Amino acid sequence: MPSSISPVCIYVPSDTGARSLGADAVAAALAALVGRLGIDGEIRRNGTRGLYWLEPLVEIGTGSARVAYGPVTPKDVAGLLNPDGSANRKHPRCLGNVDDLEALRLQNRLTFERLGVTRPGSLSDYRAHGGYVGLQNALALSPQDIVEAVTQSGLRGRGGAAFPTGVKWRTVLEAQGRQKYVVCNADEGDSGTFADRLVMECDPFALLEGMTIAGIATGATKGFVYIRAEYPQSIANVAEAIDTATDAGLLGDDILGSAHSFRVEVREGAGAYICGEETSLLESLEGKRGTVRFRPPLPAVKGLFGQPTVVNNVISLATVPIVLREGAEHYRDCGVGRSRGTLTIQLGGNVARGGLYEMDFGISLREVLYDLGGGTASGRPIRAVQAGGPLGALIPPKHFDTPLDYEAMQAIGGMVGHGGLVVFDDTVDLGALARFSLEFCAIESCGKCTPCRIGAVRGTEVIDRIRAGVDPDANRALLNDLCDTMIEGSLCGLGGMAPLPVKSVLTHFPEEL
Amino acid sequence: MTREATIRELANGLADWDGPLLPILHAVQQEFGFLPPETTATVADVLNLSLADVHGVITFYDYFRTKPPGRQQIRVCRSEACQALGSERLAEHIQARLNIGFHQTTPDGRFSLEPVYCLGNCACSPAIMIDSDVHGRMTPERFDALVD
Numbered sequence: 001m002p003s004s005i006s007p008v009c010i011y012v013p014s015d016t017g018a019r020s021l022g023a024d025a026v027a028a029a030l031a032a033l034v035g036r037l038g039i040d041g042e043i044r045r046n047g048t049r050g051l052y053w054l055e056p057l058v059e060i061g062t063g064s065a066r067v068a069y070g071p072v073t074p075k076d077v078a079g080l081l082n083p084d085g086s087a088n089r090k091h092p093r094c095l096g097n098v099d100d101l102e103a104l105r106l107q108n109r110l111t112f113e114r115l116g117v118t119r120p121g122s123l124s125d126y127r128a129h130g131g132y133v134g135l136q137n138a139l140a141l142s143p144q145d146i147v148e149a150v151t152q153s154g155l156r157g158r159g160g161a162a163f164p165t166g167v168k169w170r171t172v173l174e175a176q177g178r179q180k181y182v183v184c185n186a187d188e189g190d191s192g193t194f195a196d197r198l199v200m201e202c203d204p205f206a207l208l209e210g211m212t213i214a215g216i217a218t219g220a221t222k223g224f225v226y227i228r229a230e231y232p233q234s235i236a237n238v239a240e241a242i243d244t245a246t247d248a249g250l251l252g253d254d255i256l257g258s259a260h261s262f263r264v265e266v267r268e269g270a271g272a273y274i275c276g277e278e279t280s281l282l283e284s285l286e287g288k289r290g291t292v293r294f295r296p297p298l299p300a301v302k303g304l305f306g307q308p309t310v311v312n313n314v315i316s317l318a319t320v321p322i323v324l325r326e327g328a329e330h331y332r333d334c335g336v337g338r339s340r341g342t343l344t345i346q347l348g349g350n351v352a353r354g355g356l357y358e359m360d361f362g363i364s365l366r367e368v369l370y371d372l373g374g375g376t377a378s379g380r381p382i383r384a385v386q387a388g389g390p391l392g393a394l395i396p397p398k399h400f401d402t403p404l405d406y407e408a409m410q411a412i413g414g415m416v417g418h419g420g421l422v423v424f425d426d427t428v429d430l431g432a433l434a435r436f437s438l439e440f441c442a443i444e445s446c447g448k449c450t451p452c453r454i455g456a457v458r459g460t461e462v463i464d465r466i467r468a469g470v471d472p473d474a475n476r477a478l479l480n481d482l483c484d485t486m487i488e489g490s491l492c493g494l495g496g497m498a499p500l501p502v503k504s505v506l507t508h509f510p511e512e513l
Numbered sequence: 514m515t516r517e518a519t520i521r522e523l524a525n526g527l528a529d530w531d532g533p534l535l536p537i538l539h540a541v542q543q544e545f546g547f548l549p550p551e552t553t554a555t556v557a558d559v560l561n562l563s564l565a566d567v568h569g570v571i572t573f574y575d576y577f578r579t580k581p582p583g584r585q586q587i588r589v590c591r592s593e594a595c596q597a598l599g600s601e602r603l604a605e606h607i608q609a610r611l612n613i614g615f616h617q618t619t620p621d622g623r624f625s626l627e628p629v630y631c632l633g634n635c636a637c638s639p640a641i642m643i644d645s646d647v648h649g650r651m652t653p654e655r656f657d658a659l660v661d
Contacts, residue, residue, distance in 0.1 A: 017634050020649035052636035191592030194633040222531075229576045230588075230632055232645045267532070268539055270574030273630060287534030288566075289573040305531070348635030349597035355636045377598065386593055390630075422594045422635065433593065440592075440630065446573075 007040040008085045009061035013116065014045035015201040016233050017194070022073065023056040029077040030058070039085035047202020049116030050356030051103050057116075059098050060087035068098040106372065108334060109358045110342050111319045114203045120237050123244050126205040132250065134324035138213045139258045143173055146217035150320060152328035154340025158195075159185055159276075159313030160388060160417040160493075162406045165320075168310060171300035172218040175308035180220035182211050182262075182310045183285065183303070184317055186227040186234065187269050187276040190389030192420030195344040196314035198356055200227065200234035203318070204241035208264060210317035212255065213324060214310050215262040223264040224304070226281050229271050239266045273444040277492045278311040280446060291446040292492045313418070315344055336362035339405035339416075349386075349422035350376045359404075366400040369423060380425035384509070386433075388417025390440055391497035393504035394430060413504060430512040434505040435463040441498035452495025455486040459502070466513060476513075480506065517551045519544060524559035534560060534570055538577055547578040575627075583618040583625035587611075587660075588642040591628045594635035603639050604628075606653040610660070624660065 012018075012027040027043055034041035049057060054070035058080060067087040069080055079091050088094070095101060098116075109115065118125035126132070138146050151166025172180060184207065188196035199207055211223045227235050242264050245251045253261045267285055269275050275284045279293035282304050303309025319341070323331050331341045339361035345368055347354045352374035359368070369375070369382060376382055384394040393414040395402075402412050409416050424433075441456035459482050466475045483499035490496040505513045514522075523540045527533045534556070541552055548571060557567045571577045589604050608614055611624050618625040634640040637649030643659065 016632075016647050017637055017649065020634050020637055020640060020647040055637070188633060189631055191631040192594045192635045193631075194635055197633040224531075230629060230642070265531075267535065269576075270535060270539070271576035271629075272574050284535065285532050287532040287560075287570065289569050346635065348594040349638060351636075390593055420635070422597060424597045428597065433596070436593070436596070444630070 007042045008034075008081070009042055009044055010034070011044050011046045011059040011061065011066065013048040013055065013057060014120065015048045016197065016231075017052055018048045018055045018057070021052075021055045021071070025074045026056045026058060026072050026077060029074040030080070033077055033081060037081060037083060037085060039081075041081075041085060044119055046119050047114075047116050048198065049098070049104065050112070050198060051101070051353070052355040053353045054095070062087050066098045068095040068101065069093040070095060103353065103355075103357075103372070107358050108342055108360055110322050110331065110334070111206075111315060111344055112198070112203070112356065112358045113322065114206070115198060115356065116202065118203065120202050120204055121240055121244065123205060123248055126203070130325060131205055131321070132209055132256075134321035135209050135212055135250070136256065137324045138216055139256060139260070143217050143219065146213060146324070147173055149328045150217070150323060153323040153331040154328075154335070154338075155316060155319055155323060155331065156339070156406070157313060158315035158319070158344070158418065160190070160415070162416070165312060165316050168300055168312070169214065169218050171298070172220065172308045172310050175301050177307040179222065179305070180218055180308045180310075181304045182214045182218070182220045182223040182312070183282065184211055184223065184225040184314060185276065185278060185281055185311055186225050186231075186238075186314050187281060188231070188314070188418075189228060189273040189276045190391075190418055190420055192348045192386065192389060192422040193346050193418045194348070195346050195356060195419060197231055197234055199314050199318045200231070200238050204238045205245065206318040206321055207238065207314055208241055208245050208251065210320035211264055212251065212262045213320050214312065214317060216255075216260050218308075218310055220308075220310060221261045221263065223262065224267050224285055225264060226267045226269060226275070226285055228269040228275075235266055235268055242266065272446075273440075274446045274494055277494065279492070281311070282309065289446070291448045294491065315418075334360040336360075336403065336405050337407060339407070343404055343416065343419050345404070346418075346420045347373050347423070348420065350378055350425050351423040352377050361405045362403045364401050364403050365395065365421075368404065368421065369400065373423065376423060376425040378425045378427075380427065382423055383426040383428050384424050384430060386422040386424070386501065387420070388415040389420050390437060391493065391500055392417055393500050394424075394433065394508065395504070396508040413500070413507070415500075430505050430509045431463070431467055434502040434513055435460055435467070437498050437501040438463065441494060445494060449489070449491040449495060451486045451489035452491070452498075455482055455490075455495065456498060458482060459486070459499070463502070463513065476506065516545070516549050517555055520549070520552055520555045521559060524556050528559055534562070534567070535574075538571065542577060547581045550579070583623055585624050586627065586644055587624055588627045588629040588632070590630070590632050590634075590638070590640045590642075592631040592635075594631075595639040598638040600639035603641075603651060603653060603656070607641075607656055610653075610657060
């Protein structure tokens, strides 16, 4: 327990989301209050807990507990502290102890075990909460055994493709090359997703630890984190964490006294959605236009600069440390079927309680949307939910009992993707959304393959004709054909999946298009 | 120092990086706020690339600008999560308020307006970004207060 000379610790989240709701002004008001009361108090900028309907969420540390208040405005601040500096539990914004919040108790935070608990830039916070134990354990294993542990955990690519992470690592381990690479795909461009941002802004050492383990497992000594330009705070926090980890001997040569070397650099994207596709990302890292590559060869065999390369999403890599720390079974024993572990659900759009929910795979859409999310923010009925980003199907309420697992979602024509769920109420124009999906594809297409480059443009035109009432039946048939051509003929997931929202509207909401 | 000399110096400083072209273009844009016309030839010369290679990269990526932007850059998210909470209506208001369309700059050079497809603030929609600051749960009234 802290001694009596410990200062009062007041936590105010520092991530982009909390700051977008005024957390900086709240922190400034709290600092002024601490000065006015003349108490020994410290404002700590932690990460967000991910409960965005409560942000800015202030926590006041009292002994081992942290008392939560939210949402807090600068006007509320004066009443949060008693004159002696203790937490005022009678304040109307008081939510009780943060660990008792139902929205947190219902979750199984593994990847996000430190979310909101620690300060993103603090290596000592990270190590005090389980950080770098996984790397320590990995250093005692052979590369083959590390790969085996990741394989046994059942971890699949959380960027959306759901490819088994251990299988990918084994391919790189067994491949020959003069310089292998670990590339972290942090080009989180899908609408409705923000889990990567939360890792980078709130717990960046978890990503670096995961990348380091990936490097040791596969023989790669160099890593890149490719972060989209729209995430300046992620870029800053990851870059700072790299410097801190390097100074502490956790990156560089002789990591933790071992013979292993691993270095990481941040690379900034430049506003191209397609660079979230792994081969485009590699082109971009090489300094080229972000056009898609033909596969094979797979990046694991011939990736960055033609060398064997692990390309993993942020969440996949940030999950590796806990797998190595707690053991593969600990992770694998959560979840259902072939979807093992936890899904980091990002609930957004028109929803009452939006935010980050890390849940075991298998929870139903209905439970997420209503029990966790509390229905729509507008109070109107939910009309549809888009799962898995802008290329995911619009799912009607009749499918809301579907469990969130990769195979079950695929069976209803949807996808889990990166775990983003965007909620729409009954005022939504689904025909317009279907059109938007193709318009977005036309804007973001890299232009390499014809079905995507031309199909997306023609598709918006056909939808315009249908919506204008021009020969609707013939144009619907044409649209269906065009969608199939894009799905079957496109080189990558952009052209191959942008028609999915369209087809889902044609199937489930025929009156809308 | 001339602009060309500054660009050359920036490019030389990063030329030995792995895949240096994007980092160099970011550095030049950071320096000038946009990529001046001298950029293509100078960077191509330093990296021993063709003009087409450099021009192709500059024009591929939305974040690289070849004209000076307004003093404040406003980006409005037009993705699905923000659409679910009225971002299109907000976008119309912002265009009317600034009296410009997307991809344009106000005649007084104060603001430029760009669409953006997701700021990763999808639980706090609708979201906009002014320079590097994201603002969530944006309304027309709050927007007016921010730019007044």
